[in-house]
Amino acid sequence: MSDAAPETGSRHADSAPGDARLGTEKAGEGVGSYVIGLGLATLLTIVSFFVARTTLVWEPSIPVALVVLAVAQMGVHLVFFLHITTGPDNVNNVMALAFGVLIVLLILTGSLWIMAHMNHNMMPMEQLMQMQH
Amino acid sequence: MSAFQAAADGLPDREPAIPRASGGLVSKRVVVGYGFWIFLLSDIVMFATFFASYAVLVDNTAGGPSGRDLFNLDNVALETTCLLLSSFTCGLATIGARTYNGLWFYGAMTATFVLGAAFLLIEMHEFAHMVALGAGPSRSGFLSGFFTLVGCHGLHVTVGLLWLLTMMAQVFAKGYRPDILRRMLCFGLFWHTLDIIWVALFTVVYLMGAAR
Numbered sequence: 291m292s293d294a295a296p297e298t299g300s301r302h303a304d305s306a307p308g309d310a311r312l313g314t315e316k317a318g319e320g321v322g323s324y325v326i327g328l329g330l331a332t333l334l335t336i337v338s339f340f341v342a343r344t345t346l347v348w349e350p351s352i353p354v355a356l357v358v359l360a361v362a363q364m365g366v367h368l369v370f371f372l373h374i375t376t377g378p379d380n381v382n383n384v385m386a387l388a389f390g391v392l393i394v395l396l397i398l399t400g401s402l403w404i405m406a407h408m409n410h411n412m413m414p415m416e417q418l419m420q421m422q423h
Numbered sequence: 424m425s426a427f428q429a430a431a432d433g434l435p436d437r438e439p440a441i442p443r444a445s446g447g448l449v450s451k452r453v454v455v456g457y458g459f460w461i462f463l464l465s466d467i468v469m470f471a472t473f474f475a476s477y478a479v480l481v482d483n484t485a486g487g488p489s490g491r492d493l494f495n496l497d498n499v500a501l502e503t504t505c506l507l508l509s510s511f512t513c514g515l516a517t518i519g520a521r522t523y524n525g526l527w528f529y530g531a532m533t534a535t536f537v538l539g540a541a542f543l544l545i546e547m548h549e550f551a552h553m554v555a556l557g558a559g560p561s562r563s564g565f566l567s568g569f570f571t572l573v574g575c576h577g578l579h580v581t582v583g584l585l586w587l588l589t590m591m592a593q594v595f596a597k598g599y600r601p602d603i604l605r606r607m608l609c610f611g612l613f614w615h616t617l618d619i620i621w622v623a624l625f626t627v628v629y630l631m632g633a634a635r
Contacts (some may be wrong), residue, residue, distance in 0.1 A: 353631055383457065401476070
């Protein structure tokens with residue numbers, strides 16, 4: 291135990307978020323990930339704007355489609371620009387991200403849910419104003 | 424315990440050793456990057472609260488203009504293009520800094536600054552136009568939420584641009600020192616995160632607002 295080999299540390303060491311596993315010393319290499327990210331993000335953006343403006347898509351499905359496209363694009367940004375991956379060197383980064391996403395979802399769904407119920411249970415504003423007189 | 428000690432003694436690293444359970448050391452770059460990642464996630468949580476308040480207030484127009492009347496999607500497409508391209512050039516600047524390539528670094532940073540500034544100019548023009556129409560932040564709950572959310576993102580971009588200039592000056596004055604490169608790592612994370620928030624923003628505020 292006292293002389294446990296430290297060499298596994300270098301193979302499974304953590305990566306900083308934003309650091310790609312490059313191992314290269316020349317500019318120009320490592321650009322590939324950013325080019326792929328730019329291409330995918332551009333594609334998703336164009337589809338988003340197309341879906342929002344077109345009349346070809348069934349209208350009630352538009353918000354759902356927009357949310358799906360936005361989540362997909364955020365994933366593209368995380369993977370290709372921020373280099374957050376599922377590799378063993380990224381466990382801490384992914385766990386922190388997962389916790390952040392959990393809090394964000396709780397805030398959004400909680401706020402919208404409770405406020406929708408309050409609106410539903412509220413008297414219409416005109417009647418409320420009359421009662422105050 | 425003794426495994427950490429052995430690992431710490433074995434390495435000629437001048438930076439303070441931070442032990443890991445499996446042995447081996449975490450470099451300062453990883454610690455700094457991870458800490459800044461935690462900060463960015465808390466920033467995202469803050470934006471989530473603004474998104475939630477905007478979504479709650481979006482229908483409360485108080486008889487005033489709604490998003491459908493105000494938003495110009497051509498402008499938004501232009502803003503999105505600027506910010507997406509600036510995120511890309513920021514990635515190139517990160518590579519330039521890591522490979523000590525001055526041409527890549529200064530060129531990409533300048534491009535990032537120009538694109539970010541263009542985004543900010545379009546946004547300020549849009550805000551001024553809305554205020555001139557009488558649709559300022561005090562007009563209705565919807566517009567209060569809108570200006571808080573979008574203005575907060577614009578403020579982040581402004582701070583990012585100042586940070587960008589600082590990084591160029593620091594690399595110019597001090598060179599590619601490890602501490603400067605750590606700051607550059609944090610700046611890159613910050614700038615990419617701003618683009619992620621903008622994706623949520625143009626979807627929820629502009630595209631859904633115009634379709635509403």
